[in-house]
Amino acid sequence: MEEQAVIRDMIENELFTIKNEDLTIALRTNYKRTAIIIVNEHETKVIFDFPESLELLIKKRKLDTLSEIDLEIKGNIRPVKIMGETFAYAETAVRNKIRKQSRKRGISEEQYCKLHGYSGVTDGRTITDENLEEIIKLYVVEKNYIYLPHTAEDYYRLSNRAHRASMSLDEFFEFFGYIKVDGRLNTSYETKTEEYKQEIRRYLIEGTDNKVLLKSDSGLYRRLYPFAKRRGITIEELLIDLGFERVFSDESNVSFSNPQESNTADFKDIILAELENIQGNMERESTSSEKIKRNKHLVRKLKELYGHRCQLCGKDNTIPLIKKDDGTYYVEVHHIKALSNAILSGSNELQFDDMLDHYSNAIVVCPFHHKVIHYHDGGFDRIVEQGDDLFFISKKDTLLKVEINIHLSGQN
Numbered sequence: 001m002e003e004q005a006v007i008r009d010m011i012e013n014e015l016f017t018i019k020n021e022d023l024t025i026a027l028r029t030n031y032k033r034t035a036i037i038i039v040n041e042h043e044t045k046v047i048f049d050f051p052e053s054l055e056l057l058i059k060k061r062k063l064d065t066l067s068e069i070d071l072e073i074k075g076n077i078r079p080v081k082i083m084g085e086t087f088a089y090a091e092t093a094v095r096n097k098i099r100k101q102s103r104k105r106g107i108s109e110e111q112y113c114k115l116h117g118y119s120g121v122t123d124g125r126t127i128t129d130e131n132l133e134e135i136i137k138l139y140v141v142e143k144n145y146i147y148l149p150h151t152a153e154d155y156y157r158l159s160n161r162a163h164r165a166s167m168s169l170d171e172f173f174e175f176f177g178y179i180k181v182d183g184r185l186n187t188s189y190e191t192k193t194e195e196y197k198q199e200i201r202r203y204l205i206e207g208t209d210n211k212v213l214l215k216s217d218s219g220l221y222r223r224l225y226p227f228a229k230r231r232g233i234t235i236e237e238l239l240i241d242l243g244f245e246r247v248f249s250d251e252s253n254v255s256f257s258n259p260q261e262s263n264t265a266d267f268k269d270i271i272l273a274e275l276e277n278i279q280g281n282m283e284r285e286s287t288s289s290e291k292i293k294r295n296k297h298l299v300r301k302l303k304e305l306y307g308h309r310c311q312l313c314g315k316d317n318t319i320p321l322i323k324k325d326d327g328t329y330y331v332e333v334h335h336i337k338a339l340s341n342a343i344l345s346g347s348n349e350l351q352f353d354d355m356l357d358h359y360s361n362a363i364v365v366c367p368f369h370h371k372v373i374h375y376h377d378g379g380f381d382r383i384v385e386q387g388d389d390l391f392f393i394s395k396k397d398t399l400l401k402v403e404i405n406i407h408l409s410g411q412n
Contacts, residue, residue: 004051007036011057016068027063031105034064065115073097074116081129083165084175084226085119095123129176132161136176144231145179175226193242196224200244210244216397236384247386248399271305272407275359298359299333302407306331310366311404312373312392319368332370333362336383359407372400383408 010018010027018025026037036047050058058064066074077088090098098121102112110120122128135154139146148155148169162172173180199220203212214221214235221235228238236246275298308328313319322330365373373380378395383402385391390408392400402408 003038004054007047007050008054008057011054011061011063014061014063014071029064029067031065031067034058062115069097070101070115073101077116077118077121079118080122082119082122082126083129086117087126088113088116088118088121089124090121092123095121127161132158133176136173136178140178141181144177145181146173147181148173171223174223177227177229177231197242200239200242205247211247212239212244213249214239214246216395234382248384248391248393248397271301275301275305275407298362302333302359302362302364303328303331305406306364306404309364309404310369311364311402312369312400313366314401314403319366322367329366331364331366334365334370334373336361336363336381338381360409363402363408369400376400385409 006018006025007027009015010025016027022041024037024039026039028035028037033048034050036050038045038047073090073094076094077090079086080089081087088098098109098112102109105112113119113121135158136146138154139148139152141147148158158172159169162169165172165175167175170180200212200214203214203218203220205211205213214224216225224235224238228235231238233241239246308331310331324330373392376394377398380392380394380398380400382393383390384393384399386399390402390405392402394400
């Protein structure tokens with residue numbers, strides 16, 4: 001057990017080698033599986049098979065596919081946005097290491113960067129979205145629309161960038177949340193907005209005045225999405241601003257079910273009061289990469305609130321329950337808005353919304369539904385309210401009903 005504890009500590013803290021006078025323990029990978037090498041004065045031992053809990057931790061940290069040099073590279077690249085996609089910005093020395101690691105693995109630099117969650121790599125010669133927005137803002141006339149005459153200094157540069165993105169200039173500006181207008185017309189912005197409204201009306205549900213069924217694979221959705229995103233609002237909020245309400249088809253509702261036994265104890269209000277007092281603790285660990293520790297107290301109390309039962313399991317579910325030796329069922333707590341949304345500022349200080357680690361941003365789920373939330377139809381990353389019910393909504397507009405709810409609201 002002591003050996004396992006040491007290995008767990010190495011994995012959690014991404015320590016690849018521990019050495020003292022009599023003992024060396026090394027964590028190594030061939031990019032497919034991980035091995036622990038233990039060398040002492042009497043023997044050398046290589047471990048390939050780990051307990052399930054360690055296997056899961058290894059995969060979670062990606063230490064089965066990433067080596068020490070890979071994590072060093074990851075710590076020295078900076079994310080930049082290029083036409084909405086996140087690329088890895090790397091200085092020359094780091095770029096050379098990326099090339100070397102790519103050749104070693106027999107993959108392209110783009111494929112290597114995807115291992116780290118990036119769409120590709122850039123050395124700074126490609127203009128970023130941040131740089132483009134600074135240029136575009138020079139031509140803002142009023143509200144959120146711009147006037148860019150052909151004689152403007154940046155006209156060719158912006159037109160060329162739009163062409164390379166296979167967009168018209170109008171589509172290019174809409175991607176950044178602006179509307180290109182003719183400066184000679186005072187009503188240009190209103191005209192464009194009215195055009196949007198006319199298009200949206202094509203999606204009205206029969207018999208309603210303002211309810212629209214707008215699917216995420218529609219052309220209009222793809223045009224409205226960046227327009228809303230650049231304003232820091234959702235598609236639903238943008239539609240409300242334009243006088244509409246987005247609803248989702250019942251045919252999109254995906255359901256999984258399981259017999260439910262809700263927490264009928266009289267302590268429900270007490271637990272809610274305790275949760276109210278819990279403050280989200282985001283702690284930085286001084287390791288090679290920034291870590292966020294979940295608030296264990298919050299997790300424990302949420303599980304108690306729901307009697308250690310999944311909030312997404314319905315009454316007719318056949319998914320087996322996992323009963324622990326203490327008599328409770330195994331459940332997990334999922335953060336609706338990911339804790340990874342906490343980011344490092346330019347001063348290397350962790351920036352985060354205090355509500356990220358708050359109980360109102362968490363839901364109790366079984367292991368099955370936890371995977372469903374992360375992966376089914378691209379993953380479910382927000383909650384919407386329809387009638388008296390709450391639903392998770394996926395990136396493909398699939399609905400997943402919250403079957404049992406005590407603490408969540410449609411504002412999550």
